[in-house]
């Protein structure tokens with residue numbers, strides 16, 4: 416992660432306060448320009464700190480050189496005529512000198528034109544670039560002052576950066592139903608992040624793993640060098656085979672981890688999903704007038720799934736089992752150093768995404784880009800929705816659903832049960848996540 420390029424924290428040029436070269440310029444008849452000293456070194460220059468630059472713009476330089484060429488041509492013919500007429504030896508030498516001046520001027524004219532041409536070609540190429548995000552980044556890193564007088568290095572036509580499919584450098588490994596999709600979509604607001612669109616399940620499904628790394632890579636989005644590719648498959652967190660596979664892989668091991676106490680109390684909605692598949696022969700609901708008859712399974716109430724007849728919590732019930740985070744995290748910690756795993760509290764991400772995203776940007780070595788401007792609270796949905804320069808977007812209706820009411824006594828019982836398990840988890844991560852205890 417340290418090897419990842421560090422980006423400048425200076426504001427992009429277009430957002431800088433007044434005080435660029437314009438505020439330094441003097442209205443003089445000559446081509447004289449005062450540039451801020453900061454334009455000659457990395458961003459942190461005092462804006463009042465100016466440097467005098469005297470120069471000639473490219474068109475004027477070309478015109479001056481052309482005049483010298485024409486004058487030399489005229490003089491050459493004149494001298495040649497005189498030397499032929501009077502056979503004076505010294506005039507031949509003068510002719511040679513004039514010819515040299517003319518050739519030099521011609522050479523300089525071509526050089527100036529060549530440079531202008533390629534400068535324009537490079538600008539056009541970058542304007543037409545498909546990679547909007549990368550361009551934003553390049554713009555923010557740019558220190559170029561766009562003025563014909565500004566000193567520029569000779570710019571050859573920029574080699575267009577080539578996108579490629581890259582293996583992920585960060586994974587969101589879980590926990591299911593804790594906002595993993597929300598987190599991935601939020602991170603994707605960052606111009607240096609690319610996301611795999613679906614859950615790839617490479618490390619947790621044998622049939623996918625057997626297809627090999629190239630298959631895994633083919634499932635990744637196109638990205639530019641320096642961008643981070645992220646994939647989320649929440650079942651990685653709980654699948655033991657993941658460790659077997661990850662241990663022998665030679666990929667950049669920088670992994671994100673996402674967790675929340677909420678999965679424990681969101682279990683009812685999950686139950687409804689799984690029961691609808693588990694009980695295909697459940698009794699059908701009466702058809703609504705004007706609607707096609709559908710088989711709608713009646714879910715078993717959550718309380719009967721989570722609590723055994725003897726009153727104990729049923730740890731074999733999957734939503735309960737996967738909420739024993741310490742049981743899985745300790746396996747991850749056997750493979751990855753603690754500092755390669757970031758624990759994000761899903762409840763906090765729901766309440767206020769920006770501070771959590773700041774932490775994640777820092778963890779991934781990214782410049783802070785995602786801010787309040789990228790979110791608005793949707794009262795109807797009851798969640799934050801996402802916004803960038805072009806679109807507004809809420810997560811689909813399958814995310815952020817209305818949950819059935821659970822008897823408060825059951826909630827209290829579950830919370831009590833989880834106190835010791837959460838504590839073991841806090842001990843492992845070295846942080847108290849403050850999940851409710853009653």
Ligand SMILES: Nc1ncnc2c1ncn2[C@@H]1O[C@H](COP(=O)(O)OS(=O)(=O)O)[C@@H](OP(=O)(O)O)[C@H]1O
Nearest residue numbers: 591592593594595596597798799810813814815816
């Ligand atoms: N901004 C925003 N909008 C909508 N939903 C949000 C958001 N942030 C977090 N969440 C919570 O994400 C829960 C779904 O979690 P996952 O995406 O991890 O589900 S899944 O495991 O991939 O099926 C989803 O759970 P449900 O409420 O049960 O649908 C939400 O509680």
